[in-house]
Amino acid sequence: MRGTGIELRDARVHYGPLEALHGITLSAPTTALTVLLGRNGAGRTTALRALAGTVPLSAGTVVRDGRDITHQQAHERAAQGLCFIPDRAAVFPSLTVAENLDLAAGDNARALDAYPELRPLLSRRAGTLSGGEQRMLAVSRALLTNAGVILVDEPTQGMSPATATRTYALLESLDACVVLAEQRLPPGLREGAGRTAIVHVLRRGEVVFSGEPGELNPARSRYAPE
Template sequence: MTAAAALRAARVRYGPLEALHGVDLAFPSAAVSVLLGRNGAGRTSALHALAGLVPLSGGRAVWRGREVTRLSVHQRVRLGLVLVPAERGVFGSLSVAENLGLGGPGRDEVLELFPELTALLGRRAGTLSGGQQQLVAIGRALAARPGLLLLDEPERGLSPAVAARLHARLLADAAGGRTVVLTGQSLPRTLAGAAVVYVLHRGEVVFAGEPGEPLPGRFTLSP
């Protein structure tokens, strides 16, 4: 598969600490890729480096054959890169409807995917539960119809049924041409259709393969 997005020899530092130690990660075009690892493994740093939220201290970030290492977050968004952080991904003072409207033209599709949000459209996003805010953040990103969708632990706060619905949508979107990268601490069976799985440990890649291959330790497919 052709890589649509990649980190090449990527290093990320936070003061004296290095979170990524020259990793190479390639994310296939029109496919779902999964980054697994325990807390502190470097998963979030990898997503943030692609999105431009943290600078690379070494290496390169690439999107559709173009180096984007020195581009700002806003410049990358204009190129079709959208990140959903693990938490605080909503504008709390705005209503749910306003949050979704900021995403773009796909609001009706989002409400079809997450009908739970319909009754909440008039509520301020900051008053919602953590799981409801997660749906709003993911919905706003989907409404933007990005070329590259980055999701940091998107299942956080979601019920298994809603998470499975989201995974099915991500796999369908990938089949339609979108490139998706998401992180997690385990690999659910509803993501068995992912193209590539990476396992990170202490800022290094310790596994790269497909979901059907034996994964290290507790990263095997879970219910």
Template sequence: MSVEIALRGARVRYAPLEALHGVDLAVPAARLTVLAGRNGAGRTTVLRALAGTVPLAEGRVDWGGADVTRLPAYARARRGLAFVPDQRAVFASLTVTENLALAIRQGRDPGPAVAGVYPALSPLLDRRAATLSGGEQRMLAVARALLSPARLLLLDEPSQGMSPETAARTYALLGEAAAGGRTVLVAEQALPPALRAEASVVYVLRRGAVVLSGEPWEIPEESSAPAVPDPRDDRPDEQRG
């Protein structure tokens, strides 16, 4: 398998604390890769380093065979990288339609496009993102990435706040994206069972270092039991208890 993007000896520091300790990680092209690790393991920092939103103290980022370590985040986005962070992944003051319009190809109608991804968002096109539930905001963030022309998708806990049914659909959509030739890197607290059949490679992080990597069947079962999503989180805020 050819490599799409990789970290080479990556170290990231937040003030005096080092979050990544010389991480080597290669994401295969046109495949789905899972980065697993508990909170504080460094998985979010790995995605941010690849996306260019945090600088490396040491090491480099290679993308498509080129060193892009000094390339800013906006330039990486222009080159075809879409990043869905774990927080503040949508523009709260914009409507669902406006959020989607920022990402999709010019001239494409966001309405029919999003209906094919998350039908539940169709009645919400005129709503401001700030009024959506947590699960609905995650759907919007993931939909923006999937509907964009980006060939490299980085998603930090994409199923966060989603109902089990919506989370399953999300994983299926990401698998379809990889099968269609896009490179997908998903960070989760553990390897979701639904992604065992979709993923080509799994990396397990602990305390800022890769402690295990391999194909899904090589990852122990204790790394494949993510937290159970709250089925209420997809409902509008006024319906949540």
């Protein structure tokens, strides 16, 4: 495993007058699969964007492998091996599937082995794909970039259950710090199978639980309750 991981420390984020994160602290060690769990509006997507650098902190710090990267721009973090896959606009719609894969600068065969459904679509423009196909293409970036930190917002949105299960297994197997933002706890994590997992439940911009999936109240495994 590479590095020690990525953290938010006392992080606050504002969208205009609205404070979306209220001084939260959470860590995502490289040795674990980290899940940011919460309903829409809970702050999980904002936390992921703060780690990626696509939204600035109004207070607090972002720390990667013990270094303060708070003031690094998103493109600088990407150049240093951070891969961010947002929930929307995660592919280049006017480019073909093959061209999207080429931009990841990895071995396309690895992505196509993981998602053989993409093979007959290589000449198609990404914008014409279904939602699940676009997510497969987007997640392929995580397989191809050899990034040390991989942040994915709702990786299996629109996928069939079988493809979603395969996707979680792929992300879990990566030699990287992997952080997922989800509304529901991914299947299999509660049972403790495979890689160690850490869950941070967010509600209204605050962390209300941090721990292992087995410690999580079942009522919170879908989302942070009101």
